[in-house]
Each structure stands twice: as C-alpha cells, then as structure tokens.
Amino acid sequence: MCHRRESARDPKLPRVCNPREANPGRRAPVSGRTSLQAAGLVVAGLVMAGCGVPRATDLTPPRTMRHLGGPPVVLVEDGQPKATIAVVVPKERYSATLQGAVKDLQHFIKSATGAELPIVQGRFHGTAIVVGEPSLGGDRMPVEGFAIRAEGDKVLIAGRDGEVAPHTMSYGTAWGIYDFLERFVGVRWYFPGDIGASVPQSRDLIVAPVLVEDAPVFLKREIWPSGGPTVTPFTGTHHRRMRSNDAWPVRLQVHSPTGWPAIYGKDRPECFERRSDGTRNFDMLCYGHPRTVETYLETLAAFYEKGDKAAWGGKPPIGNAITVSPNDMAVSCTCEHCRKLWQPDGGQYGTASKVIATFVANLAREVKKRWPDKTVIYLPYQNYTNVPPGVEFPDNVEVQLCGMPGLAQYKEPAIAASEQANIDGWVRLTGRKIQNWHYSCWPEDQTKAAYLFPHVVQQHYSRNRRKTVGSFINGERDHWDRQNLSLYVWMKCLWNPALDVEAVIAEYCRRMYGAAAGTVRELVAMQIDGWEKSRWPNAALSPKGVYEVSYPRESIARMEALLAQARQEAAGDGLVLQRLDYLGKPLADFFAEARDYAESGNRTPLIVPKAAAQPTVDGKLDESAWATAREVTFIRATDKANPQCQFPTTLKAVWTPSGVTFGFRMAEPTPDKLRRDIQGSDDSLAWWNDNVELFLDVTGQRTGYYQLIINPNGAVFDAKGHSVDWTCKGLSAAAHVGADFWSLEVFVPIAAFADAVAPAAGAQWFGNFTRHRVCDGKPREYQRLNTTFAGPSNNMMAFGPIRFVE
Ligand SMILES: [Zn+2]
Known part of the structure; x- marks a missing residue:
C-alpha cells in the first residue's frame, strides 16, 4: 500500500495511490523529496507492481523476497474490505x-x-489472507521462520509453530503476520501503547504478487519484564509485536537451586559458604567442597531417575538443561577448597571465576557419564563473570554470560574490548555459542541521562552473529519511554543485525513527529552522539563522565531548547504532542x-574540622x-x-593528617x-x-568511590567500587550499644x-x-545523609561534598 503520512485526526485521507494506476517514477515530489522517499519505501504493493522488488530500508532484509507473476491481491479498496482473514491453524497450535x-x-x-476484514476459522473461497x-510447509521451516x-x-501466511523442544515454542506464523503488517x-x-504505533493511512491495501521468507538470526530474543506491576498494560503486547521470544532450547533457571538450607543445612553444612569468622552463610553454596558436587549429583539422580523434585529444592531443571547459577550475590567462601582456587588479582569480575568454573567442570564430567543427553547451563555473573584460566570443560557445558556493565x-572501547575478549574466551572454552x-536496567539505575545507543547494539550483534544465540534483556520496569529507540533497534537486531540504523532513526523521526520531525531528529542525534x-575518564561511568x-x-x-521547539512546531497535532510528552x-528528569x-548545592555537606588528636575508637563519641x-x-x-x-x-x-574519624549515633528503642x-x-550479607x-x-573527582559496610560488632565489608578484593588497611571501627541507641x-x-x-x-x-535499620524489623528503615529518593545508594549523583576545614 502507499505510504503517505499519518494523522490521528484525519484517518480517512483521500485515496492517494492505486497500484494499478500509479507509476511512482512519475509522481510529483512530496515535501521536497521524491515520492519514493516520501513513501518510505513501504509501498510493497505500489512499488512492486511498478518496479519489481523493493525493500523498506528501515526493516531488516528478509532471507527471500521474490516477485511473482500475475495481478496483485486487492485486500482493501477505497476504504472497503475486499477480503477475509481465514485462520486455518489447527486448534492445538492456535496459541495465545x-x-x-x-x-x-x-x-x-x-x-x-x-x-475491517472479517475473521473466519477454516477455509474461505474468495479473496483472503490465509493464516497458517x-x-x-511451516513444519519444514527453520525454528521461528515464516513465509508470506x-x-x-x-x-x-504460515510459519513454524508449536513446541520445538521441551518448553520451547516457535511462533513463526505470528511473526509472519507482524512482518506482513510492517512490510x-x-x-x-x-513503543508500547497506541501512541507508539505508526500507522500510515491509505484507503487501499493492494499487495503485489510476492514471496517473502524469513527467520531470525538469533533464537533468544527475550525482553523482560513483559507483565506485572512495573510495566504498562501495553508492554507485553508491544513485546509480542517486537517478536520477543526464547526459542533456544537450553534453559537456565536463574539463581538455582533454592531451598537447600532447609534440606541440607543441618546435615551438610560444608555445602554452604564459609564466612571469614568460620560461620556458614546458608544463602550461598560453597562451590569448592566436593560434597556440594556429590549433593548436586544425588539431587539430579533423585530428580531424573525417581521424579523426586523435593531433593533438588526450588527451581528444578527445565528440559535437558542443568543449571549452575549461584545466588544473587558475590561468591566469597573462605573454606580451604575455595581459597585454593581464589584469584585475589582477578578483579571485579574474576576473583571467584575459577572456583565456580571448576565446580561446573567437575559436575559436567559426571553428568556426561550418567546423563549424556543433558547440558549443563552455567551463568557467569558478579565476581565469577570472567573466563577462568586453566579450567577445561567437557563438551556438554553451555554458558549464559552476563554482560555486567x-x-x-x-560504547567505551575499553569496555567493549574486555567484554568481547570474555565472550571469545567462553566460546573457546565451551566450544559452542x-x-x-x-x-537494559544497568547503567540506567546510575544516571537519569536519557542516553540512546542504537549503533552500539547493532555493532554488538553484528560482531557476535556466530558467537551468540541471542540475549535475555533484563529491564526492571517499562523503560521504553527513556530507551525506546535503543530497545527498538535491540529487538530488530536480535531478529537480524543487518539493520540500517540510520534509516531506522530517520524513519522513526519522520513518521512519529510530523512538523517537529526535523527538530526531534536533532534531539535524538544529541542523545545518541553524546553517549556513543x-x-x-578511565572509561568509567560517573556523574562527571555523564x-x-x-x-x-x-x-x-x-x-x-529543541524539545520546546518541537512542542511549538507540533502545536495543534494532538498525537505528536502526546508522543513528545x-x-x-x-x-x-534528565535535564x-x-x-x-x-549546582549540586542542595546536598547537605559534611563539614570536617581538624582535631588536635585522633579520637579513641571505642564507639562512645x-x-x-x-x-x-x-x-x-x-x-x-x-x-x-x-x-x-x-x-x-x-x-x-574530624580529621588529622593521618586520616578521618567518622562518628555515627543511631536512635534505637530495642538495642x-x-x-x-x-x-x-x-561478608556479602553484611x-x-x-x-x-x-x-x-x-x-573528589566524582568518578568513583570506596564502600564500607559496618555492623554493630564492628565487622567490616570493604570494596573499591564493585571490587571486593580491595581491603581498607588500617581501618578501625568500634560500636557502643546504649539503652536507646x-x-x-x-x-x-x-x-x-x-x-x-x-x-x-x-x-x-x-x-x-x-x-x-534491620533490628526487629518493626519497621525496617533505610536512611541516607543525601538522597535523590531513588536508586541504589552507590548512585554517585546523590553524593554530597565532604569539606575539610581547619
Ligand atoms: Zn568453599
């Protein structure tokens, strides 16, 4: 159909094109462009009838696009339905x-x-869009593939549908429908909701004879969350339209197993992380002790051979994949087995890499002997993200690697290079993708900057076409308002990274912002270029850097100024104004x-006077x-x-030349x-x-920080940024517990x-x-000296000045 312009106010534009009459080459320029450009090359019906096979440059190229002979298919003419939607999908495959x-x-x-084209179930004799x-030959198509x-x-329209592996669904026919709607x-x-859709208006829908075949480059294209209280009611629908799905059969159960403390805590304490004080942290397994592998194997045997789910605890294996994914905290076991494999110089992402990878290798070797059809799926994360030196895996290990930053x-070359080296290392170690x-929620949680990074996304997937099966995108809320163009490009690149990002940006601005298109394009370019x-400084995210x-x-x-100008230009265009809002x-928030x-003047400063002598550290102040x-x-x-x-x-x-002494006083009715x-x-649970x-x-450069957590015993957790291998040498801390503080x-x-x-x-x-304040939990209270009332406490934007005076 012919693409002109869109308008919510006037959806019934006059008929502007008829493929049987039009010759795009002869049409008058529209808005200073050729009609072909103005038409955005959507126009499949129009241009194909006249000029063969076009492609919309802002869409990913399909694997096949072939012009067929014969007259076009007229679905809508002059605003009247001329066809029916006939659904011939078997009931059991007619998924939600x-x-x-x-x-x-x-x-x-x-x-x-x-x-409105009527929908019927079953065959229809007459002009129709036939679904399924x-x-x-959908069953012979690649997973998630389709043809039009x-x-x-x-x-x-039909595609590969149904279960392609345990708990793994292919939705080819649905993706064929969305491709048809786009192309x-x-x-x-x-972005989610009606205002996020761009729907060109025309009174005709006429499709030239054509064959389109396509399938995704990456089978894992999952964006999360799609439902629940942190997203809009439209988000899940939007994700479906973006063809979000996970059709890769090896499924991780994140932070699994759970529930082991209740099952094994009493009889097998050695399976749990040993703290530096000798006690056990039951929220984290010890991955170094041989008993932990034995227990894993026992629970797997009970699970696979006897169907006993209880032995495993929570989050049992899905399909043929056995998960190794420690609980959601850094690994810091101090037992002799773990310390032998500890890498003190391993850095933020590597101190425990060898500990967990050795566990994975030991487990996988036994799994290969006993359950040769199973795969061990391992999630490198936190301080075990980096590929470890000197570990070898059997060929049944797959990795789901966290892109921690x-x-x-x-966009920082140093970060891209180290992330790429890590991907390459894991591909070498596992011998597979x-x-x-x-x-997407990191580093979004550290800055309110409305940054956009579509080229970074495209480069990542182009580079890793043969190295990854795709991504799980971890958001926290509906972040489409802030990251929309990045996420849109992200989902498109997961389908096929051969995407013309510049064409996407141009099309997006032209379609969505009417008279303000040029201004929004300049604004978007600043959001992108400023970031990318x-x-x-030091390739590190910081308020100063941002x-x-x-x-x-x-x-x-x-x-x-550009945003204000765009609003002026869009005056009277309700839909564009809503989009600008x-x-x-x-x-x-960004501004x-x-x-x-x-200004940073609204932070409460901590004024630190010089002391004649350093106070005695006894907690008494x-x-x-x-x-x-x-x-x-x-x-x-x-x-x-x-x-x-x-x-x-x-x-x-107070300060002395050798250091600073901080004194805290906490009101506490139940000390x-x-x-x-x-x-x-x-201790990571401090x-x-x-x-x-x-x-x-x-x-004082606002580019980094050191962190100390201290409890009423004077026990200290210390870290440099995210790196726990830093120790605050010479620190002393002491608490005093009074009657009500x-x-x-x-x-x-x-x-x-x-x-x-x-x-x-x-x-x-x-x-x-x-x-x-944890205490009796009635209530728990979380306090800061300075706060933006949001985000984690390490958000440097909330930091205030600490000023030294005589
Ligand atoms: Zn250990």
Missing part, C-alpha cells in the same frame, strides 16, 4: 501469541484503511539531574574532639513524601534486638545486619587509598552515608 497476532492483523488493517496455510506468499486471490501495511511499533556501556544475559561518541563529557551544560541547554518525561549536578564537630542528620532514602526518620541518625567527622550475627570481614554504610569518593566510631586512614586527596583546609571529597 498467534491469536493476539491475528487480532492485530485485523486491527491494524482497519486502523490503516478504515476497512499448510501448503507453505501473495498470489491469485490469496495472501498466504506491506507499513506499520511500525516504536550493561550493553549501553559497551554462548547465550547472553544483558541489562564521548569517552569518559554531565561534563557526554552531556555538558551547553548540550543540555540545546536539548531543552511521552519522551518529555524522562527528558525532564533536572543535569541542573542538579551543575565522648572525646573532646567531637565537641567542635558539626552534626548532620539522615533522612529516609526513598520516602520523598515523608522523609523524616522514625529512628534518627546523626553523623559527624537488644539489633541484628548482628556477622563477625568476620567482607547489609542485612543493622549497619551503616560509607561511600567515599576520596579523589547504638553508636559507632570509624577511623579511615589516608594511607588505605592510593588516590586520596589528603585532608587539609579547603580540600574536598564527595560521598554518602546510610543506615539500614
């Missing part, structure tokens, strides 16, 4: 996904032309954060040095409406119930004790940091401080 697609087929043809036509054949009085009706779905950060677990082309390098003050001012909300960074220190008060971390704490916390600090079962160091946390940007003194020596600005009058650090 396909039913949704058939409804969409009817809905979007009507939206485009005004004509068996003569196209327009010939005679029929448009036949032949000209529809695009850029988040795909958006692959990897699956990816990717984050900037290079951050707001001084990627999007400096003048860029933000220009982007604000949709984009505008995350942009407003506000940029302003906040520039009674030395004379404390008398001159200025006290600051915490507020609730995320409760903007009600920021006053129920259990007040105050903080003060006997303080949760304080951790004695040792670097945060679930009553604790205070210190985030210290000791360079507990207090804490922490001395942090300057010598513990390689890069600290030494305290002196006028010197400045940045940082933040938190208290997590």
Whole structure:
C-alpha cells in the first residue's frame, strides 16, 4: 500500500495511490523529496507492481523476497474490505501469541484503511489472507521462520509453530503476520501503547504478487519484564509485536537451586559458604567442597531417575538443561577448597571465576557419564563473570554470560574490548555459542541521562552473529519511554543485525513527529552522539563522565531548547504532542539531574574540622574532639513524601593528617534486638545486619568511590567500587550499644587509598552515608545523609561534598 503520512485526526485521507494506476517514477515530489522517499519505501504493493522488488530500508532484509507473476491481491479498496482473514491453524497450535497476532492483523488493517476484514476459522473461497496455510510447509521451516506468499486471490501466511523442544515454542506464523503488517501495511511499533504505533493511512491495501521468507538470526530474543506491576498494560503486547521470544532450547533457571538450607543445612553444612569468622552463610553454596558436587549429583539422580523434585529444592531443571547459577550475590567462601582456587588479582569480575568454573567442570564430567543427553547451563555473573584460566570443560557445558556493565556501556572501547575478549574466551572454552544475559536496567539505575545507543547494539550483534544465540534483556520496569529507540533497534537486531540504523532513526523521526520531525531528529542525534561518541575518564561511568563529557551544560541547554521547539512546531497535532510528552518525561528528569549536578548545592555537606588528636575508637563519641564537630542528620532514602526518620541518625567527622574519624549515633528503642550475627570481614550479607554504610569518593573527582559496610560488632565489608578484593588497611571501627541507641566510631586512614586527596583546609571529597535499620524489623528503615529518593545508594549523583576545614 502507499505510504503517505499519518494523522490521528484525519484517518480517512483521500485515496492517494492505486497500484494499478500509479507509476511512482512519475509522481510529483512530496515535501521536497521524491515520492519514493516520501513513501518510505513501504509501498510493497505500489512499488512492486511498478518496479519489481523493493525493500523498506528501515526493516531488516528478509532471507527471500521474490516477485511473482500475475495481478496483485486487492485486500482493501477505497476504504472497503475486499477480503477475509481465514485462520486455518489447527486448534492445538492456535496459541495465545498467534491469536493476539491475528487480532492485530485485523486491527491494524482497519486502523490503516478504515476497512475491517472479517475473521473466519477454516477455509474461505474468495479473496483472503490465509493464516497458517499448510501448503507453505511451516513444519519444514527453520525454528521461528515464516513465509508470506501473495498470489491469485490469496495472501498466504504460515510459519513454524508449536513446541520445538521441551518448553520451547516457535511462533513463526505470528511473526509472519507482524512482518506482513510492517512490510506491506507499513506499520511500525516504536513503543508500547497506541501512541507508539505508526500507522500510515491509505484507503487501499493492494499487495503485489510476492514471496517473502524469513527467520531470525538469533533464537533468544527475550525482553523482560513483559507483565506485572512495573510495566504498562501495553508492554507485553508491544513485546509480542517486537517478536520477543526464547526459542533456544537450553534453559537456565536463574539463581538455582533454592531451598537447600532447609534440606541440607543441618546435615551438610560444608555445602554452604564459609564466612571469614568460620560461620556458614546458608544463602550461598560453597562451590569448592566436593560434597556440594556429590549433593548436586544425588539431587539430579533423585530428580531424573525417581521424579523426586523435593531433593533438588526450588527451581528444578527445565528440559535437558542443568543449571549452575549461584545466588544473587558475590561468591566469597573462605573454606580451604575455595581459597585454593581464589584469584585475589582477578578483579571485579574474576576473583571467584575459577572456583565456580571448576565446580561446573567437575559436575559436567559426571553428568556426561550418567546423563549424556543433558547440558549443563552455567551463568557467569558478579565476581565469577570472567573466563577462568586453566579450567577445561567437557563438551556438554553451555554458558549464559552476563554482560555486567550493561550493553549501553559497551560504547567505551575499553569496555567493549574486555567484554568481547570474555565472550571469545567462553566460546573457546565451551566450544559452542554462548547465550547472553544483558541489562537494559544497568547503567540506567546510575544516571537519569536519557542516553540512546542504537549503533552500539547493532555493532554488538553484528560482531557476535556466530558467537551468540541471542540475549535475555533484563529491564526492571517499562523503560521504553527513556530507551525506546535503543530497545527498538535491540529487538530488530536480535531478529537480524543487518539493520540500517540510520534509516531506522530517520524513519522513526519522520513518521512519529510530523512538523517537529526535523527538530526531534536533532534531539535524538544529541542523545545518541553524546553517549556513543564521548569517552569518559578511565572509561568509567560517573556523574562527571555523564554531565561534563557526554552531556555538558551547553548540550543540555540545546536539548531543552529543541524539545520546546518541537512542542511549538507540533502545536495543534494532538498525537505528536502526546508522543513528545511521552519522551518529555524522562527528558525532564534528565535535564533536572543535569541542573542538579551543575549546582549540586542542595546536598547537605559534611563539614570536617581538624582535631588536635585522633579520637579513641571505642564507639562512645565522648572525646573532646567531637565537641567542635558539626552534626548532620539522615533522612529516609526513598520516602520523598515523608522523609523524616522514625529512628534518627546523626553523623559527624574530624580529621588529622593521618586520616578521618567518622562518628555515627543511631536512635534505637530495642538495642537488644539489633541484628548482628556477622563477625568476620567482607561478608556479602553484611547489609542485612543493622549497619551503616560509607561511600567515599576520596579523589573528589566524582568518578568513583570506596564502600564500607559496618555492623554493630564492628565487622567490616570493604570494596573499591564493585571490587571486593580491595581491603581498607588500617581501618578501625568500634560500636557502643546504649539503652536507646547504638553508636559507632570509624577511623579511615589516608594511607588505605592510593588516590586520596589528603585532608587539609579547603580540600574536598564527595560521598554518602546510610543506615539500614534491620533490628526487629518493626519497621525496617533505610536512611541516607543525601538522597535523590531513588536508586541504589552507590548512585554517585546523590553524593554530597565532604569539606575539610581547619
Ligand atoms: Zn568453599
């Protein structure tokens, strides 16, 4: 059909093209472009009839697109339905996904032309779109593949449907319908909901005789979440239209097994992580002790041979895949077996790599002997993400590799290179393609910048066409408003990375923003280029990198002006204004954060006076040095409406040339119930004790931080950024528990940091401080000195100044 322009106000545009009359080569230019460009090359019917086989340059190229002979198929003429939608899919294959697609087929043809094509079940004699036509041979097609054949009085659509492996579905026919809607009706779905759809208007829908065949490059194209309270009611539908599915048969059960403490905690404590104080952390397995592999094998035998699910605990294997995926925290077992394999220099993503990979290798060798049809699926993550040296796997291991920084950060060449090296390493070690677990919610949680990174996405999948089976995209909420073009390109590249990203961007702006298209295109280009082309200090995400390098003050001012200009240009166009509002909300947050960074005056500073002598670290805060220190008060971390704490916390600090002493006082009506079962160091569960946390940007450069978590026993967790292998040497901490409070003194020596600005009058650090009241849990309260009322506490945007004075 002919693509002109779209309008919600006037869906019944005059008939603008008739494939039997039109000759696109002779048509007058529209809006200064040739009609062919204006038509966006959708126009399958029109252009094909006149010029053979076109392609819409903003869509991925199909594997086959062949012009057939004969007259075109007239589905709608002059706004009148001339065809029927005949569904010939067997009942057992008429999945909810396909039913949704058939409804969409009817809905979007009507939206485009005004004509409602009736839907019938079974054969139809007359002009029809036939859904599930068996003569196209869907069962012989590749998984998720489809064909569209327009010939005679029929448009036949069919694909590979049904279960292709245990719990693994193929939805080829549905994807054929969506391809038809995109390629032949000209529809695009850029974000969830009606306003995210672009539906060109025409009173005709006439399809030239053609055969289209296609199948995805990647079978794993899963975007999450598609339902639940954190997304809109339209998100799941949108994901279906983006052909989101996981048709790869090897299925991971993330963070599995669960429930082992109840089953094995008492009799097999050695299967659980040993803390530095000798106690066991039952929330994490010990992957070094031989008993853990034995237990895994016993539970597998019970599960496979006796059908006993209870032995495994929660999240049992799916299909033929046996999961190794530790619980959601860093691995830090201190037992002798694990420490032998520990890599102290392994860095943020590697200290425990050898521990878990050795476990995987040992398990996989036994699995190969006993259940040769099974695959061990392993999720490298956290401090065991990097490929380990000196480990060999048998050939039954597959890896689902976490892209820990988040795909958006692959724009930094150093990050892209190390991520690629890791992918290549895992491909070599396993001898097969990897699956990816990717984050769209990281680093989204660390900045409100409305960055876009479509070229980064395209490059990743082009490079890894033969190395990955695709991705699970881990979001947290409906992030289409902020990341829409990136996510759209992401889903398209998972279908086929041979995507012309520039054509997508141009089409998106032209279709969606009417008179403001040019202005939005400039705005989008700034969102993309600011992110993709900037290079951050140390290749590290930080407020400085985002707001001084990627999007400096003048860029933000220009982007604000462009958004305002776009709104003016779109005046009177209700649909375009709604779309601008949709984009505008995350942009407003972005602009506000940029302003906040520039001013950063609304943070409560911690003023640190010099002390004549270092206070004794006994938790009592009674030395004379404390008398001159200025006290600051915490507020609730995320409760903007009600920021006053129920259990007040105050903080003060003093410095000497050798270091800084921090003093905390926590109101606590039930100090006997303080949760304080951790004695040792670097316990990843320290945060679930009553604790205070210190985030210290000791360079004052706002590019990184050190983290300390300290509980009422004075037990310390210390890390440099995400790297737990850093130790704060020389730190001393002591708590004092009073009748209705507990207090804490922490001395942090300057010598513990390689890069600290030494305290002196006028010197400045940045940082933040938190208290997590766990205690009796009535109620739990999470507090910060400074907060943006959102995000995690390591969000450097919330950090305030720490100013040293004489
Ligand atoms: Zn261990």
